[in-house]
Amino acid sequence: MSDAWPAVRDAMATARRVRRGDVSADDLAALLAGLRGRADLPPAGPALLDLVARAGAGPTAVAQLGQTLDGRIATVTGHSRYVNGPEALDHLHRLRALADAVVIGAGTAVDDDPSLTTRRVDGPNPVRVLIDPSGRVPAGRKLLTDGLAPTLVCGPARDGTETLDLPAGGASPRAILLALAARGLEVVLVEGGAATVSRFLGDGCIDRLHLLVAPTLLGSGRPGIVLPEVATMAGALRFDARRYPLGDDTLFDLTASAAKLPA
Ligand SMILES: NC(=O)c1ccc[n+]([C@@H]2O[C@H](COP(=O)([O-])OP(=O)(O)OC[C@H]3O[C@@H](n4cnc5c(N)ncnc54)[C@H](OP(=O)(O)O)[C@@H]3O)[C@@H](O)[C@H]2O)c1
Missing domain, CATH: 3.40.430.10 (Dihydrofolate Reductase, subunit A)
Structure with missing residues (x-):
């Protein structure tokens, strides 16, 4: 069970908003830094977060x-x-x-x-x-x-x-x-x-x-x-x-x- 999975999905939604210019890249980076510290990420969670970070860039x-x-x-x-x-x-x-x-x-x-x-x-x-x-x-x-x-x-x-x-x-x-x-x-x-x-x-x-x-x-x-x-x-x-x-x-x-x- 990963309680953090909805937050990973929310982070991807934030990455989309970064690309639209509604949210700053720094805000996404801070969000991801917080998520990386969570113990309840899904298996291979860091790989998902790396994907979100990449998606924020384009x-x-x-x-x-x-x-x-x-x-x-x-x-x-x-x-x-x-x-x-x-x-x-x-x-x-x-x-x-x-x-x-x-x-x-x-x-x-x-x-x-x-x-x-x-x-x-x-x-x-x-x-x-x-x-x-x-x-x-x-x-x-x-x-x-x-x-x-x-x-x-x-x-x-x-x-x-x-x-x-x-x-x-x-x-x-x-x-x-x-x-x-x-x-x-x-x-x-x-x-x-x-x-x-x-x-x-x-x-x-x-x-x-x-x-x-x-x-x-x-x-x-x-x-x-x-x-x-x-x-x-x-x-x-x-x-x-x-x-x-x-x-x-x-x-x-x-x-x-x-x-x-x-x-
Ligand atoms: N293990 C896995 O992760 C995984 C995942 C998916 C599938 N599979 C397995 O993979 C096998 C199917 O794979 P496959 O390699 O034979 O076929 P595929 O990659 O699913 O399909 C290839 C066909 O798609 C068309 N195509 C794809 N990209 C194209 C492009 N850029 N331009 C033009 N046409 C393009 C072409 O169709 P035309 O030939 O009609 O031109 C090509 O022959 C199945 O056995 C399936 O079970 C395994």
Whole structure:
């Protein structure tokens, strides 16, 4: 039980007011300093507060993937429920509750049919964003039909949803984030799957990457992050990392720095 969770959500609301100019950045910093001292933060609470601090400074994209020790996010058949244990799932739902919008690719909508709501924690449901450029996601999928939150589609128009207007040339991660920011959706969770997170990461569009690593080996299955090949370790992406236990899993809260990511 985390009594401080509502205060973390309130802090994110304050971060939004900082961006609108209604509250000073110093006030947000003082609020966060007070929260960091609380003993009743949720697990990985400091990672959530770091996200709030980042969001106070401007539009922010956080990506998550739940993966095994050998870097798999699903079996060969696409089954991924669940890679992680309950504490990590609670963390994912907290990320959803703090985000304005949650983005998934067509593959995840087809394989998992997620609702992308915050049912494991108290908090609002984010706007759902489906990247489906070829319109291959079946019409009955929950995020297209359940009405639990608005859904924006990057792709052909779908009944009951709005289409995200993108410049000619399509759905680049940067264009998607800019179009969402133009709607006031400035804190964005890129939830999956691997292809979508990899594209956003490879394009330098992710501010924080939350890798939720389970003490599990699959030895086969779908890989997590896949980026263009590099010949030497000099080409590796390196991050500043903080680690938090979440039940049996470990959250790696990875901060991208301009020096370490592609421009
Ligand atoms: N463990 C986890 O944390 C986690 C989270 C989510 C999903 N999953 C698993 O991941 C698997 C699905 O992942 P996936 O990598 O196959 O698919 P995905 O990332 O969900 O979707 C990829 C597809 O989305 C479209 N897309 C995404 N970004 C785009 C962009 N910037 N521009 C144009 N099109 C874009 C493309 O659709 P088109 O191919 O139609 O062009 C692309 O092929 C499932 O097995 C699911 O269970 C695991």
